Amino acid sequence: MVIKKLKGRQGKKRVFIERNREEDHIRLWNDNFSETSTYPENLFRRRFRMNNPLFMCIVNRLSNEVHFFRQKKDGPGRLGLSALQKCTIAIRVLAYGTAADTVDEYLRLGETTIRSCVDNFMEGIIYLFGDEYLRKPTPADPT
Template sequence: MDPSNPSHIAKMFMDYMNDDMDEELVRLVMEEEASSSKRPRRQRRNIERNREDGHDRLFNDYFSQTPVYTNEQFRRRYRMHKHVFLRIVEALGQHDEYFRMMVNATGRSSLSPLQKCTAVIRMLAYGTSADSVDDYLRIGETTTLKCVDKFTKGVINIFGPQYLRRPNAEDIERLMRMGEARGFPGMLGSIDCMHWEWKNCPVALKGKYVRGDHGKPTVMLEAVASQDL
């Protein structure tokens, strides 16, 4: 007898319980099990986005021999130079097969690494939602969020040991020489900062994280980068 069967569970209750009230309770449990199995389940709609068209448009806009947009526009929209972005894409492809071009059993290509990485960078650069990149890149919200998760973990694993660490004595000496050569003696690097909105900031802490000209609680993010980053 299958112990996972609702009828078997009900029989176990009835064997254990003796009076009429206990039997009524078991009957109600069985009715609830039966009604829940008949409830219609929400079907996920499959949208044909024509992802190949999204890749072709993205490639022609930024990565072809004669791209539609200039390198300056790429730098402004991606918040990095093109060669840096392509280096990240290549490194992620070597690190995780999720960022490689795959072909399924029907012979159809998957979303390209350029599409996946561009979706993540656009979200991080503009602070937009996952759904906002769908119409241009032809990539759904759920897939975009998965890309963000894999992208961030991959970048940390690949580049963390080199770039996300404290400088040692050799690094400090090299950075000092670079700064002095550029006319800034004693400078380790360039500092930048931004205010990241803290959506779920506790009310008790709100006053400590609100600027007078902003009105919403934010967390200050600071980073120091060298010229060769």
């Protein structure tokens, strides 16, 4: 991991941490999504609070229909975060109800990026699945 000091917008020094996005994507895929994944389905379900096919359905819809979740290249031409990384971080934060920076050690994303992933994930879910799965509570719903 490379740490560099850069000057921010207001001349203050900020830290740039090289997080190796490409390697992290491969590790995430091999741990949870490949044919011979490290973790079995029951652990996936416990970690993500849903089964793998449902997770992949969500990732595929978001990556195809919501611009934020498409993988892009950054300024130097390196691939940015994959839809899988963005959705994984959002679902993990929402599933555990944790602060944004508590999942940095495994998924290696900065706090601002994590917040952006969660915000865009929630907006994307409402946009794509809201009419079918989300509704206003009724008086008959338990409190």
